[in-house]
Amino acid sequence: MVGVAGECILCGKCLEVCPLLAATGREELGPRAKADLCHLLARDEAGLRGADVARLAGLCLGCDRCAAVCSQGVDVPGLVAGLRGAHPDFKGWLWKTWLSHAKTLWPVGSAMAGLVPDSLRPERFGPLLKMLAGLRDGPGLTPALAPFLTPTSFPDTHRGEPMLLFPGCTATHVRQRWLAAAHSLLHGLGVAILPGDFRCCGSGLKSAGFADEARAMALHNLAAWRGAGRPKVAVFCASCLSALRGYTHYIDDPAEAEVWRNSLILLSILAKDTVFVISGAVPDRIAYHRPCHADGAGSDHLLLVAALGDRLVESTDRQCCGFGGVMALGAPELADRVNARCWDQLAGAELVLTGCSACAARLDATAPAGVAVGHWLEVIGQMRR
Ligand code: SF4
Numbered sequence: 220m221v222g223v224a225g226e227c228i229l230c231g232k233c234l235e236v237c238p239l240l241a242a243t244g245r246e247e248l249g250p251r252a253k254a255d256l257c258h259l260l261a262r263d264e265a266g267l268r269g270a271d272v273a274r275l276a277g278l279c280l281g282c283d284r285c286a287a288v289c290s291q292g293v294d295v296p297g298l299v300a301g302l303r304g305a306h307p308d309f310k311g312w313l314w315k316t317w318l319s320h321a322k323t324l325w326p327v328g329s330a331m332a333g334l335v336p337d338s339l340r341p342e343r344f345g346p347l348l349k350m351l352a353g354l355r356d357g358p359g360l361t362p363a364l365a366p367f368l369t370p371t372s373f374p375d376t377h378r379g380e381p382m383l384l385f386p387g388c389t390a391t392h393v394r395q396r397w398l399a400a401a402h403s404l405l406h407g408l409g410v411a412i413l414p415g416d417f418r419c420c421g422s423g424l425k426s427a428g429f430a431d432e433a434r435a436m437a438l439h440n441l442a443a444w445r446g447a448g449r450p451k452v453a454v455f456c457a458s459c460l461s462a463l464r465g466y467t468h469y470i471d472d473p474a475e476a477e478v479w480r481n482s483l484i485l486l487s488i489l490a491k492d493t494v495f496v497i498s499g500a501v502p503d504r505i506a507y508h509r510p511c512h513a514d515g516a517g518s519d520h521l522l523l524v525a526a527l528g529d530r531l532v533e534s535t536d537r538q539c540c541g542f543g544g545v546m547a548l549g550a551p552e553l554a555d556r557v558n559a560r561c562w563d564q565l566a567g568a569e570l571v572l573t574g575c576s577a578c579a580a581r582l583d584a585t586a587p588a589g590v591a592v593g594h595w596l597e598v599i600g601q602m603r604r
């Protein structure tokens with residue numbers, strides 16, 4: 220059977236990468252079943268109960284792993300987002316409110332959530348509080364640990380080049396130390412950082428079914444980039460980068476879409492030839508969690524391998540942190556099962572580093588006692604002079 224773009228040929232490739240399927244063993248929760256459901260709906264919408272469709276649409280982590288391996292271009296998370304948009308509910312509203320009012324809600328909400336012990340978390344809001352607690356702007360890694368990678372020399376590759384820095388919501392509203400470390404690295408690299416009025420990348424809104432709101436964010440961010448003269452954009456969150464790459468759908472001119480796509484660059488790629496020395500107390504066992512949205516080359520990981528050598532003892536590859544966005548509100552027990560598999564892989568690590576805001580928040584909120592979690596930027600210190 221020859222498939223056309225967007226038509227599932229039942230090859231099963233996506234089944235091998237879906238973390239929800241791996242954690243539950245339930246094929247009806249996997250990407251192929253969701254693709255089937257959407258095609259069924261396209262043919263006979265009345266044949267399925269709205270409540271059933273809405274329930275199944277809720278059960279997807281939005282990790283995009285299936286879409287990345289599908290040779291037919293079947294975009295299951297995109298289809299799921301469409302279903303979510305067509306079946307709005309309270310969880311979606313809560314999620315949208317949380318994302319749309321990040322500036323006011325995140326600092327207060329996350330600080331308060333961190334004060335509520337697990338045993339006192341009300342059942343209905345428990346998952347949200349857990350997610351919030353992982354975003355709180357505490358001291359970060361313990362003072363004895365951070366920062367312990369000190370740059371001693373920087374490459375000249377990008378010296379003098381003007382660039383924008385895309386900070387993302389987490390660094391902007393609750394983890395400003397990431398932003399400070401990113402600025403420090405860019406200054407060391409000699410990059411001329413341009414002022415840019417970026418907003419949320421829109422990924423959380425898009426995967427929850429709020430296509431119009433996500434589009435508005437994208438158009439605003441594209442206008443900021445155009446206003447700055449279409450320079451390179453440095454990014455340090457894998458999920459933000461993935462969302463930003465998707466903006467090409469909002470650009471009419473293919474040539475400009477290409478310029479946009481090529482302008483996006485991970486901070487770890489910019490910094491790849493930086494020389495670091497290890498200073499201070501460093502954990503013996505450091506692990507790296509690879510985000511689902513990590514770039515193919517694994518640039519964050521490569522940077523850490525070069526800087527840490529054999530102190531980097533473990534890394535996840537196929538495991539998802541179980542953040543799940545709006546799914547974590549509707550099916551927290553399933554998201555927890557995905558998360559538990561991730562921690563199984565990371566067992567024994569004293570410190571887990573990652574390169575995604577959502578992964579950092581989720582892993583921080585669920586870390587076993589005595590295990591620190593942070594964005595890799597948190598271990599980067601000031602240049603030694
Ligand atoms: S990888 Fe694509 S074509 Fe293959 S089963 Fe999954 S959705 Fe269908």
Ligand code: SF4
Pocket residue numbers: 236237238239240248249250253278279280281282283284285286295296
């Ligand atoms: S987006 Fe992730 S969780 Fe959802 S169906 Fe695809 S692989 Fe599974």
